[in-house]
Amino acid sequence: MxxxxxxxxxxxxxxxxxxxxxxxxxxxxxxxxxxxxxxEQQADTTNFAMWLFLLTEVMFFGGLFTAYLIYxxxxxxxxxxxxxxxxxxxxxxxxxVLILSSFTMAMGVWCAETRRRRGxxxxxxxxxxxxxxxxxxxxxxxxxxxxKHHVPGFHxxxxxxxxPASDPEIYKEYHDKALMPDMARHTELYFSLYFxxxxxxxxxxxxxxxxxAFMIVRARAGAYTSGHVTFVENFGLYWHFVDIVWIYLFAxxxxxxxx
Amino acid sequence: MSTMSNTIVDLPDQSTATIPKMxxxxxxxxxxxxxxxxDHKRIATLYLISITFFFFIGGSLAxxxxxxxxxxQTSLMAADTYNKVxxxxxxxxxxxxxxxxxxxxxxxFLIPMMIGAKDLALPKINLLSWYLYIAGGLLAIYTMATGxxxxxxxxTTPLSTHYVNTNVLTTxxxxxxxxxxxxxxxxxxxxxxxxxxCPGMTWFRLPLFVWAHYAASILMVLGTPVVAIAIVLVALxxxxxxxxxxxxxxxxxxLFQHLFWFYSHPAVYIMILPGMGVISEVISTFSRKRVFGxxxxxxxxxxxxxxxFFVWAHHMFIMGISNYAVLVFSLLTMLVxxxxxxxxxxxxFTLYKGSITFETPMLYAFGFMGLFxxxxxxxxxxxxxxxxxxxxxxxxxxxxxxxxxxxxxLMAFLSGxxxxxxxxxxxxxxxxxxxxxxxxxxxxxxxxxxxxxILGVLGMPRRYASYPPEFQVxxxxxxxxxxxxxxxxxxxxxxLVWSLKYGEIAGNNPWQATGLxxxxxxxxxxxxxxxxxxxxxxxxxxxxxxxxxxxxxxxxAPIAG
Amino acid sequence: MSGQNEHAHHIVGPMVxxxxxxxxxxxxxxxxxxxxxxxxxxxxxxxxAIATTKASLVxxxxxxxxxxxxLTKLTVFAGIFTFLVLISMTLADYxxxxxxSW
Numbered sequence: 001m002x003x004x005x006x007x008x009x010x011x012x013x014x015x016x017x018x019x020x021x022x023x024x025x026x027x028x029x030x031x032x033x034x035x036x037x038x039x040e041q042q043a044d045t046t047n048f049a050m051w052l053f054l055l056t057e058v059m060f061f062g063g064l065f066t067a068y069l070i071y072x073x074x075x076x077x078x079x080x081x082x083x084x085x086x087x088x089x090x091x092x093x094x095x096x097v098l099i100l101s102s103f104t105m106a107m108g109v110w111c112a113e114t115r116r117r118r119g120x121x122x123x124x125x126x127x128x129x130x131x132x133x134x135x136x137x138x139x140x141x142x143x144x145x146x147x148k149h150h151v152p153g154f155h156x157x158x159x160x161x162x163x164p165a166s167d168p169e170i171y172k173e174y175h176d177k178a179l180m181p182d183m184a185r186h187t188e189l190y191f192s193l194y195f196x197x198x199x200x201x202x203x204x205x206x207x208x209x210x211x212x213a214f215m216i217v218r219a220r221a222g223a224y225t226s227g228h229v230t231f232v233e234n235f236g237l238y239w240h241f242v243d244i245v246w247i248y249l250f251a252x253x254x255x256x257x258x259x
Numbered sequence: 260m261s262t263m264s265n266t267i268v269d270l271p272d273q274s275t276a277t278i279p280k281m282x283x284x285x286x287x288x289x290x291x292x293x294x295x296x297x298d299h300k301r302i303a304t305l306y307l308i309s310i311t312f313f314f315f316i317g318g319s320l321a322x323x324x325x326x327x328x329x330x331x332q333t334s335l336m337a338a339d340t341y342n343k344v345x346x347x348x349x350x351x352x353x354x355x356x357x358x359x360x361x362x363x364x365x366x367x368f369l370i371p372m373m374i375g376a377k378d379l380a381l382p383k384i385n386l387l388s389w390y391l392y393i394a395g396g397l398l399a400i401y402t403m404a405t406g407x408x409x410x411x412x413x414x415t416t417p418l419s420t421h422y423v424n425t426n427v428l429t430t431x432x433x434x435x436x437x438x439x440x441x442x443x444x445x446x447x448x449x450x451x452x453x454x455x456x457c458p459g460m461t462w463f464r465l466p467l468f469v470w471a472h473y474a475a476s477i478l479m480v481l482g483t484p485v486v487a488i489a490i491v492l493v494a495l496x497x498x499x500x501x502x503x504x505x506x507x508x509x510x511x512x513x514l515f516q517h518l519f520w521f522y523s524h525p526a527v528y529i530m531i532l533p534g535m536g537v538i539s540e541v542i543s544t545f546s547r548k549r550v551f552g553x554x555x556x557x558x559x560x561x562x563x564x565x566x567x568f569f570v571w572a573h574h575m576f577i578m579g580i581s582n583y584a585v586l587v588f589s590l591l592t593m594l595v596x597x598x599x600x601x602x603x604x605x606x607x608f609t610l611y612k613g614s615i616t617f618e619t620p621m622l623y624a625f626g627f628m629g630l631f632x633x634x635x636x637x638x639x640x641x642x643x644x645x646x647x648x649x650x651x652x653x654x655x656x657x658x659x660x661x662x663x664x665x666x667x668x669l670m671a672f673l674s675g676x677x678x679x680x681x682x683x684x685x686x687x688x689x690x691x692x693x694x695x696x697x698x699x700x701x702x703x704x705x706x707x708x709x710x711x712x713i714l715g716v717l718g719m720p721r722r723y724a725s726y727p728p729e730f731q732v733x734x735x736x737x738x739x740x741x742x743x744x745x746x747x748x749x750x751x752x753x754x755l756v757w758s759l760k761y762g763e764i765a766g767n768n769p770w771q772a773t774g775l776x777x778x779x780x781x782x783x784x785x786x787x788x789x790x791x792x793x794x795x796x797x798x799x800x801x802x803x804x805x806x807x808x809x810x811x812x813x814x815x816a817p818i819a820g
Numbered sequence: 821m822s823g824q825n826e827h828a829h830h831i832v833g834p835m836v837x838x839x840x841x842x843x844x845x846x847x848x849x850x851x852x853x854x855x856x857x858x859x860x861x862x863x864x865x866x867x868x869a870i871a872t873t874k875a876s877l878v879x880x881x882x883x884x885x886x887x888x889x890x891l892t893k894l895t896v897f898a899g900i901f902t903f904l905v906l907i908s909m910t911l912a913d914y915x916x917x918x919x920x921s922w
Contacts, residue, residue, distance in 0.1 A: 063488035153499030192501035255855035
């Protein structure tokens with residue numbers, strides 16, 4: 001049944017479409033989905049799809065960064081005071097943890113590409129542990145905020161900002177002056193954005209860690225070291241993106257002005 | 260070739276023709292084969308049914324609005340209830356009908372076929388899209404059943420965050436979920452169009468329908484996440500009171516509007532661009548002529564997408580943004596009208612010296628061209644900030660967006676459904692009654708919405724259940740038109756369902772259209788093409804089509820089966 | 821499957837990754853150190869500049885964009901561009917509100 005009059009005899013592939021060969025049934029690896037013509041096409045396609053998904057994530061966080069930039073502009077003293085309430089040591093440690101985890105993730109992708117099964121499992125496991133460490137530190141930080149009643153909407157307390165000396169550790173470092181009452185109230189906005197942005201980031205970390213756990217199990221079975229590396233590669237892109245978001249969050253939330 | 264001069268329809272001999280036994284509908288049976296399908300054509304069919312369902316819910320709400328507005332006083336319902344009715348009408352029509360209508364039904368069905376592929380790039384994501392759509396839709400219905408929401412579909416803060424007790428959160432969640440459905444559809448299309456084109460299918464041989472969907476998909480992917488985060492922030496504000504939009508805590512309610520309209524303006528282009536893609540195909544086929552200025556139309560689609568991101572604050576001229584922002588956004592709004600105008604000109608020049616016939620899809624396309632032009636031009640009046648101050652928040656705006664969305668987009672959707680109905684189902688719809696329905700729709704539409712322009716200029720505010728008595732006459736016209744419009748929309752549902760059993764067998768290419776989808780059987784096989792086609796001719800190449808059918812006649816190749 | 825999928829698939833080696841890691845660690849140290857010094861209006865500029873450099877290193881090397889196809893680079897650019905449009909045009913409103921009437 002002639003279903004396509006457009007069929008010419010087999011021919012040249014055009015420059016911008018190299019995937020033309022129909023693969024005869026039975027000659028292709030099990031992981032090649034049937035609507036693709038080659039594993040290359042499948043890998044390229046899923047990679048591009050992951051990049052587009054990361055674009056949506058950029059715009060998703062973008063809204064939060066927009067809000068942040070506006071209010072930092074408007075209420076700079078409140079943002080400085082709020083930033084001093086964050087522990088720069090925990091923040092820096094978390095940044096180092098995430099950067100290291102990006103490194104281990106990149107190494108994991110390299111292991112998958114070079115078919116090093118044990119190396120891959122090691123790298124994924126390290127990434128997993130570093131991710132957990134990040135979340136652990138975040139939990140400690142959030143705990144501190146809860147103790148000091150710096151969580152917006154839950155008995156938010158202005159005491160640290162009306163009377164900075166009531167916070168001896170921080171007062172020793174920065175000798176903040178007391179904020180004017182209305183500016184002090186705007187610290188709640190700082191913490192709203194802090195929790196919204198780091199919370200959204202942490203949610204993405206949790207999802208990433210869950211997928212890592214799944215990947216470690218599959219990696220041990222050799223699923224990613226027999227030529228089919230796209231899952232690890234694409235997850236790596238996601239993980240690096242989450243790292244990049246944190247790089248900006250750290251600079252913007254923790255390092256506003258510590259002098 | 261048709262021997263009659265007033266139709267191009269070329270059907271196989273009805274006494275011997277049959278629907279091909281093996282097609283995407285018959286390949287597998289059973290509920291699970293539909294609910295777990297990866298076949299883009301089945302998913303498109305699922306979408307078509309669900310979208311029609313939500314359209315009639317939204318339409319019923321519109322009927323309630325028009326009934327209430329028959330009288331100047333609030334006679335049918337309390338003002339609060341009226342607020343809920345128009346809010347849900349907007350939410351359902353925009354997020355559950357207009358945004359997914361052409362992309363999720365026609366786009367899903369046709370894009371792989373038009374580019375010579377076996378399926379979309381990510382079939383599972385496609386199915387996930389549909390489930391997300393259904394989840395969002397069910398949540399919207401739940402919202403209505405549990406008291407509705409009355410903030411208007413725009414959820415303006417601080418009304419939505421502090422001053423209403425209605426279901427803002429569930430509606431917001433429904434929209435959030437539907438947004439992800441849209442994102443995944445757009446993502447799928449972009450990846451497919453880049454990576455799955457058959458050999459020879461260069462970018463400039465693509466049908467303009469594909470270009471239009473590509474542009475709309477860029478908007479879906481880049482714009483939707485911003486409204487998603489806006490909804491998240493509203494939810495956080497309503498639940499724990501974080502204060503980002505609360506002036507008493509130093510927040511700015513306008514920030515919500517910036518984030519909301521950053522998506523919602525591109526959203527109107529998400530809605531219209533696929534419809535414009537349909538019009539390109541239909542006008543070309545029914546004038547037997549290549550679309551005039553193919554490159555210009557293709558690039559104008561992308562230009563609309565890009566420029567569409569720069570104009571959102573024209574929805575906020577009176578809300579308190581700075582005068583300088585008003586200036587900049589007003590100027591940019593004038594610019595964004597240009598690519599749309601280019602398309603209208605190009606379609607007009609396509610018609611010039613074409614061999615025009617008036618089958619139903621073409622009637623809808625003509626309706627589109629006239630009504631979209633009016634709607635678009637009134638958009639320019641609104642883009643000029645001076646006139647906008649007088650016209651905004653009046654019925655002029657309501658008329659403007661209904662002209663472009665209903666007179667434009669919905670007509671394009673119906674045009675497309677009729678045009679590709681034979682391909683999707685293997686059967687023709689009944690031509691006479693469908694032409695009548697198209698005319699009824701056109702008459703009803705104009706009677707409904709043209710008076711609203713006048714009402715707007717006279718100063719009748721939108722979103723009010725009651726109005727000064729001097730506006731009643733025009734409102735009565737509008738409601739009368741709405742009744743006629745309802746008939747016009749009901750008829751297609753009836754006769755299209757009828758045609759599934761009793762329609763004439765269509766054959767592969769009843770319109771003698773170009774395009775790879777018309778070179779396959781109707782309904783298509785699950786894998787679309789037995790062998791991957793190779794595209795060796797330009798888009799809308801009617802000479803090529805002529806040569807094919809001559810060759811086909813000589814070989815007496817069978818058409819159906 | 822066939823062994824050749826290197827058509828656009830440059831495999832970055834561990835030594836590059838280690839170098840980038842150290843660059844990122846150094847950048848982190850630099851940005852923390854800079855925040856403790858009073859540089860007036862330049863503090864946020866330097867903080868963002870260092871953050872952007874670090875992000876660029878992650879994008880180019882860890883995410884492999886330096887060796888990727890034109891399409892990938894275009895995609896990254898499109899994301900950054902749209903993000904910048906969102907921020908700059910929204911901020912343009914906020915900044916110009918204080919400018920008063922004509």
